[in-house]
Amino acid sequence: MKMQMTRSLLASTVIAGCAFAAAPLAAQEAPSATEEQAAQDEPDAIVVTGSRIARPDLDSIVPVTVIGSQDIQADAATNIQDTLTELPQFGVGNTRTNTNFLTSGNGVATLNLRNLGGNRTLTLVNGRRFIAGLAGTSAVDVNNIPAEFIERVETVTGGASSVYGSDAIAGVVNFILRDKIEGISIRSQYNITDEGDNPRYYVGATGGTTFMGDRGSVIAHLSYDKDTGLLSRKRDISDQDCGTPLGNAAGIICGPASYSIYGPQGQFYYVNTAGAVGSTPNFSFDPNNNLITGRGAGFNRNAERYIAVPVERLLGSAIVRYDLTDNLELFAEGTYAKTKSRSRLEPSAIAIGPIATQDIPQVIAIDNPFIPAAIQAVIAARNSDANPANDITGIAAQRRFNEVFDRSNKNDRDVYRIATGLRGDFAGGWNYDLSYVFGQFKDYTESETAVKSRIANALDAIRLPSGEIVCRSVAARAEGCAPLNLFGAGTASEAASAYVQSDTPRSLDITNTQHVVSASISGSPVTLWAGDLGIALGVEYRKEKTFADNDVLTNAGLNIGNVTQDLKGQFDVIEGFGEVNLPLLKDQFVNYLGLTGAIRVSDYSTIGTVVSWNAGAEFEPFTGLRFRGVYANANRAPNISELFTPPNETFASITDPCNGVTASNNPGGYGAACRAIPAIAADIAANGTFSYTLSQQQSVNGFVGGNTDLNEETAKTLTLGAVVAPLQVPGLSLTVDYFKIKVEDAIATLGRQTSVQQCLLTGNPVFCDNVIRGTDGRLRTVNGQLINVSTFKTSGIDANLRYDRRIGESDRISFTFNYSHLLYLKTQGNPSAPVIENAGTAGVSKDRFTTRLSYTTGPFTASWQSTFLSKAVSSSTFTNSNPDIVAMNKIPSYLYHDVQLRYNIGDGNEFSLYGGVNNVFDKKPPFLPNPPFTASITGTETQADVYDPFGRRFYIGVRVGF
Template structure:
């Protein structure tokens, strides 16, 4: 038997070669003697191959690179790759309810749901109930052998969701001995510390080989104001010098007060003591002292006037918290990172039944806990003149201005505390499989897999809305202060039974009885089950003059189901801002796929080899029906040094369970806008104005129609998020053209250059209240958006909007990937350099499918033209020095920017440096010390970017220390 290939060397050698040595086949040599030849399985194909050439672009990341970066989460490394960006992370989910702490990757910026994450070539249970995106928190880094990123035709091989590509995480399969690893990361500024521990052990026997691992990680939270660049923020404000939209003077400019840490809008913010103003008070702003006495509002550093109609004045509060009145200031109780704690237990085992048959087993259990924090519950209270707690000064103020009530804006910070969303996720996944050979030419792999995620959510600091309304409407009745029971005219006719009255004017505390009546918690239990049965056979069909025609045939059945159970107060919509109904949904899919690799030419001039790669997958979904995905590719070895690959494919993404079956869940949209308002139509300069006039009239809004005053004063507009069982699969048309060059005259050097293109039609998109605009701007009311707008039959006010997904959007991403690796011996050691870059040539989206709504995102902050990563490792004796450089090109905030908008549209380029030193003090003991963000690079000093942890490093310089001991 030929010696097994060194897989690590293969992965490093070309950055396009991958694969687990998963079997051998018997081939005849020129002498007629049978020899065993290893077959390599490459990500992007289920055919085990006799050469080392990937049919699709594949980037390989060794598991050692996680160690070299001091990284304990797979997503932290993927986020640095030019092909990917962050989907969700602890930095981007600090205010998310059901997603706090999730770590998902996003290839090509097309969305995490369009990136298929596999573990050893198999699907993994979703990270969030109802979704498909995998939470990389559940992947133990100590078990990662390598990560392979493949694009082009992946859906035909692996199924739906692989629109942007596949991230295939290959785990270690066995080891001899025990390995203990501990590490910690300590930022230079307080908060954001990370601690990691793992113990991994295994055995390699004649029959049984296995590996098992236990990982523990703790990521601590840190506030925005813990970082120095956030304590001197980059704010902007409306430019007083601006006179019109055509004077060449920007409407907004950067505020030149770096010590101003908070700002508030008069008439729009909520204050801990309660605050109010009204035109009847000549716009004077009032609040209360701790004793409930009315006093003038404290503006801190004073107000900066904003010109223009409808633009509120701003005032600024100095200090790192609150020196002055109010809440919700800059950085106030905002977090850069959600606290996250996780434990992962995993194992993989192989039992050799026979020389040609083996059983496999793998198991993963993960428990993660994360907590996100939001602002305290905030309200607009109606305080009537007959309120029993109203003091004389407040009563006189109302009487002098002819008022019988006032609207009090208040955040319940001191009363019920901040709202927190605690998440506990438990993931269980296991599979049992068999693999081996059917004969000399054909092998097989079969498995059954079960996975479940259970997600418990606990809301704290919540308020029973109606109870609070009842408690605040306190009056004196029969000599006692009670909660008012009023008739239709507002007259007090008695006391509400079981109600505890409460004085909110200037309140800084509440009694336990009041807390029990008004405050509450809420819960939701959710689970998502995944069952997969699959079998693949692969081998050689027959021989052509250029070689063997290889094929793989796969049959797969998958069932996914989801159940959510909210608490009673959630289900009945009794608490502030949140409601959710129980959800039950299930989807099943049967899939058949075929791959065939046909060698066309071999051994000719300018055609060392030419292979046609084909794949076809048939999918039958229980909800969306039948669909297919396919791939046609050419793999052309021009010379020994030069190879060309071309790929044309169709990919699909099926709607997930959340898209399909989410029940009504309450949401809100700020402001009271309605495109059918007479004043809105009059001021409109839209090219769709005629459509709006015609459609609003057709929807029973008479000429000159305006919403009622009550509706206009109603605050945020309510809506409901819900699923859509009428959704269809998304379709993506993909192209890749690649060149691989390994110059024979320079040993250890290789280059790859790939052009790629993704065009997605019928993309699933949520529109929120934008559905109102798209409904009336369309050619008629017969469009997919009008069904998401619900109006009152009498007043024609919008009662609520429905935020359900629609197959209406289009996305396009195109660009080039460049990768190069060089290895050489130097100074009695070895140097390995790897450079990876993506150059984006097109990034567009169209939410409605209308040509006029096409938006060009290329060069904006989310879609920089260039992203690059350079990693260099110098190894000498028992030590290694690793330097990594990450770069993102300069961008703009908006491609539609004009000088009239602002004076800060440009966002500069951003580069960070990481360094790691590793050495072995003993053969068994490795020590590591590194510095991430070596130069302490803060986000760009731009109002759009300075606090953005999605694209920039907000943690700052930090030291990484680690040790690994092998028994």
């Protein structure tokens, strides 16, 4: 095909000027000086991510970072996310180490450029969209992209909405798949940690052939891999709950003092005639179920949790191409992925009676026959004395339902995708591409749960005259009710446990569907004084749809947990786009001077018409030095989840700053604003003080969810850089690029308490529209819907140094240094909120680099990679009264090392044996218990998605080709 969509790794490296280091195969030949000069004299027309124009040179106007198939081999990656997130341009996305507490997203792997979020990173496959891996979003689960099929990955950071559409505010990650393979290659790999746990298995087969005289080709891939996960109790740092249970002065404590008060034996409180309980439990049980006074032993939740969730994947992919004529190619790409993952959480904790965050409002009646005899005696004595204040009207409880149900959930995901179309060229250099993409993502999640009404029935037990203990309700007994004994560990019978469980699992069935039809044409309508004028024009139609269906009990709030409504929504968009590449000067005083521009007009069914554009310039004063710059005005349309998530009611505690205001006081600085509300002023005049009863405070509800009135996010991005590739030093290249991104009208939720406070202080409708007061001036409803309210600003400098050179006949050395310095990453949650500087926090280190040195001699290749994270703090806003804890917030710099040895026979496909060690020096993660470090990943006692929680890891693999 004249439209060359593939090229060698070397060409990709020159285009980007900043390829990530590879361990090249022994058979790969370096071009001679003559060949290199010829490539400069007669370069191919190629398409690079960031533009749709095939350019007659080997330089991109935007910085493109390229990872080739050999880089992936040098990383021994089975999941491409592991390789990409080593690049300093990537922040933390969803990973296997931070998704244990997600309901439907555990084990999902997403990408996050510039720490601006997965929804602002557009992921493409062969330049086309891929179905999202989370309900109602655009974030792609890269688990579904086969590492074996990847020829290279091109990453462009900065606004690219004018070229690719919405979601590209932070940039684009484009996976270029191989389109021609001869023969069959089988690879198998085994990974294990230094502790002998978290084994990972991989086996895959990739093959292909050509037919009809090379007019057609077919390639296919099938692989299976399994990551068994890692339990929190398998590492010393996280084998026990940690925190500050005795206050800041006591420092961090790990062990029983930090365990959850919801123990399997229960903590029990006497309920008085006012329907209240004391601040500490009245009785509990020891490990032998002997009755004790006060609080019993807690529960070590970390003994049950995962550091890394297990993920099992079966992946199949195929690509077929056929030249219908010399200028017309038919192609089809198909992918199917089956992924299974699960979380592991401790058994559910249930609060019964008038306790904060209660699940069952009903108390345990004082005539319950399971109440221990000694407690029955206390109840009888206190209820028969002359003081009614001593009376006990019921028993409240906090207990972990170990015998009853497990909160863990299982996910079963299926992804189907097909991309097909026609591409070719005509009229001596014009290229066209017509394509259709269909994608579908299905995720079925289920977990055990219990029915609130059944728990209430089972707790209300009586003893019959026969001595049998049964449920009090005759109707409940007819439905199978068995009495539930919670007094002590392991006391709930199998019959009672089975009864209170839901007949069907708590479930969530998600379906995302995507249709994309696109057509584009590119070429040169005229040759100008400085070269060909390049243009690209196109149209695209896209439709996205999501349905997330919860089980009926969850919809009604009858299961343990919050009321959750179903998510159902869709949108479509039709877009027209164009690009131009205008050469101004060529070989006249300077080597080259040119301008570029792009525009895209998008008409959404949800938000209407939006426009994005960019403009750039490139200047090459002489061979070996090139300057480039692009300014872009980008946008992101709200996704289905943000638009259509139904409002779910919440009664979370809200404090009215006006509570306690009098005619003259000024509590918290809100006095005047409160008295300005007529109903509050009238109440003060009548009663002296504006106040709430307990029931009035508890009745303030609110709705949290999506918002169909959202608008698009907007972003302004600037990239300025230089590429140095001196002819005097063949194989050497250096790029330096400055970037600046500002996102405005970012979609976020205002805190309900923030809305109440800021409405009083500012009167801004942004806040006041969420606050509804009754005719008496008291709060009735405070909502927390999504709105366009936040701002993000980031800026930094990227640099890449690469040297790749042959030494003698069979030796080769390759070195890369990929560096990023973050100047700032500032976020502001709303106009009244403080601006928070995130640069220098964990996962957002100010300085990051990855470097790799590879040396090949004959059939042997050795590579050494180092990844650096500069010193950081867990949180830039962290405060604590204990200086030792404050010191823990300061994280030193981290330097990880990985090594690989590889032995190749033939071109690497005939036979390749390799092995390696990751985290060679067994660098331990920082100790950051949660609490007080809320950014720490629950169950890991560190920020496990930033710092390696596994320790030293080994792998060995073999590839056989025939």
